[in-house]
Amino acid sequence: MKNKIPTRIYLTEDEMPKHWYNLRADMKDKPDPILHPGTLQPVTAEDLAPVFCKGVIDQELDETTRLVPIPSDIQDFYRAYRPSPLIRAYYLEKMLDTPAEIYYKFEGTNTSGSHKLNSAGPQAYYAKEAGLTSLTTETGAGQWGTAMAMACGFYDLKLTVYMVKISSEQKPYRKALMEAYGANLIPSPSNTTEAGKKILEVDPNTGGSLGCAISEAIERAVKTDKCRYVLGSVLNHVLLHQSIIGLETKTALDKYGIKPDIIIGCAGGGSNLGGLISPFMGEKLAGKSNTRFIAVEPASCPSFTRGRFAYDFGDTGKTTPLIKMQTLGSGFIPSANHAGGLRYHGMNSTLSKLYKDGLLEARSEVQTEVFDAALKFMKGEGILPAPESSHAIKAAIDEALECKKTGEKKVILFGLSGTGFFDMTAYTSYNNKTMSDQIPSDADLERGFASIPNIPQNI
Numbered sequence: 064m065k066n067k068i069p070t071r072i073y074l075t076e077d078e079m080p081k082h083w084y085n086l087r088a089d090m091k092d093k094p095d096p097i098l099h100p101g102t103l104q105p106v107t108a109e110d111l112a113p114v115f116c117k118g119v120i121d122q123e124l125d126e127t128t129r130l131v132p133i134p135s136d137i138q139d140f141y142r143a144y145r146p147s148p149l150i151r152a153y154y155l156e157k158m159l160d161t162p163a164e165i166y167y168k169f170e171g172t173n174t175s176g177s178h179k180l181n182s183a184g185p186q187a188y189y190a191k192e193a194g195l196t197s198l199t200t201e202t203g204a205g206q207w208g209t210a211m212a213m214a215c216g217f218y219d220l221k222l223t224v225y226m227v228k229i230s231s232e233q234k235p236y237r238k239a240l241m242e243a244y245g246a247n248l249i250p251s252p253s254n255t256t257e258a259g260k261k262i263l264e265v266d267p268n269t270g271g272s273l274g275c276a277i278s279e280a281i282e283r284a285v286k287t288d289k290c291r292y293v294l295g296s297v298l299n300h301v302l303l304h305q306s307i308i309g310l311e312t313k314t315a316l317d318k319y320g321i322k323p324d325i326i327i328g329c330a331g332g333g334s335n336l337g338g339l340i341s342p343f344m345g346e347k348l349a350g351k352s353n354t355r356f357i358a359v360e361p362a363s364c365p366s367f368t369r370g371r372f373a374y375d376f377g378d379t380g381k382t383t384p385l386i387k388m389q390t391l392g393s394g395f396i397p398s399a400n401h402a403g404g405l406r407y408h409g410m411n412s413t414l415s416k417l418y419k420d421g422l423l424e425a426r427s428e429v430q431t432e433v434f435d436a437a438l439k440f441m442k443g444e445g446i447l448p449a450p451e452s453s454h455a456i457k458a459a460i461d462e463a464l465e466c467k468k469t470g471e472k473k474v475i476l477f478g479l480s481g482t483g484f485f486d487m488t489a490y491t492s493y494n495n496k497t498m499s500d501q502i503p504s505d506a507d508l509e510r511g512f513a514s515i516p517n518i519p520q521n522i
């Protein structure tokens with residue numbers, strides 16, 4: 064047993080990362096710049112200043128600094144719940160009878176239940192540092208709102224969360240948790256903003272949407288003194304903060320000389336996947352490894368596998384700057400029966416570029432099969448996975464079973480982005496077989512594509 068790799072590989076506090084890693088700095092072909100929607104010129108820090116706080120704007124626009132020091136205050140914040148466990152899936156391997164080695168990095172041990180706290184902490188810190196007194200944001204499934212509520216509680220900032228109305232009704236415990244941390248929760252659409260009022264006039268009984276909640280949160284931030292807006296995925300500064308996941312994983316694996324052949328993550332806006340793969344992708348770009356990277360998305364919202372690579376808006380209200388990304392169109396509305404998150408129409412620009420250049424693979428999975436995989440995993444490993452994370456589990460199991468066929472002893476690493484404790488409604492519908500799979504038709508996708516702005520795409 065002496066040389067056996069431990070089931071949980073730990074890092075000491077000294078081994079914890081002191082820098083985030085900015086993958087864009089090592090990309091020869093960088094993602095296209097974010098454009099101002101009016102002038103179609105690259106956005107400047109000044110353009111973004113009314114909405115975001117300075118610290119994150121600088122990070123968003125910086126594509127040359129490789130290693131960005133993590134302020135010591137944020138290192139302390141991370142120490143409260145990190146390192147997250149890196150686990151060798153011995154029990155799952157045995158269950159699958161595969162020669163593959165499977166590892167997963169579990170981000171669901173903190174109270175918010177997902178990796179989102181890794182960026183919520185820094186975003187609250189930079190707001191505090193800039194002398195702001197409050198922040199606004201939106202939340203759909205509730206993980207990001209909870210993470211921001213925790214971070215704002217820690218840094219003593221006021222937080223207003225616009226939570227998609229239907230979601231706030233379906234997930235009362237998420238609401239209770241955010242309020243316990245001191246957040247002001249407003250079901251969206253609401254009559255606290257012009258954007259919300261407009262939508263309520265047309266449809267007073269609407270359950271709301273993420274796009275509308277974003278518009279409300281931005282409007283409130285812009286109109287409130289010493290207040291800014293924060294976003295939990297998609298943007299490159301979020302990817303930078305999430306690189307803590309990949310850096311910890313790499314340090315831990317390096318201690319045992321383990322080199323992953325395949326790295327897998329679920330993808331909504333791309334932040335947990337991007338964070339996990341960043342340092343490993345950096346090695347691949349430098350010609351030092353031949354790792355395969357796989358993004359897994361729901362078949363109901365397939366922005367990689369069936370989307371277009373185009374400049375598009377980040378919100379349904381078409382108020383944000385334009386991002387060149389894999390997109391289904393900001394007007395695309397995924398089927399309401401899809402459980403959990405991963406419902407965003409677009410994808411982080413860096414990951415979109417890597418996909419376009421053939422460095423990142425992608426596949427889509429239907430939710431009943433994703434839950435089949437989740438149940439296998441939880442029986443073996445004892446951890447209840449979030450529905451989002453279970454997309455990665457599905458692909459990891461498939462790759463491990465492929466190894467069983469070929470007899471190859473590959474090393475598979477995947478990101479387990481969160482816990483499923485707040486998603487028991489989805490597990491209930493899986494258990495009583497009311498869960499179904501909805502794959503958008505080509506006509507559904509065409510309706511979404513029609514909302515992509517008609518501008519020259521090769522600027």
Ligand SMILES: *Cc1c(COP(=O)(O)O)cnc(C)c1O
Pocket residue numbers: 176177178179206207295296297329330331332333334335336404405449451452480481482
């Ligand atoms: C938000 C969330 C995701 C999707 O967001 P990404 O930015 O793609 O990582 C995935 N898993 C969990 C548990 C989440 O909370």
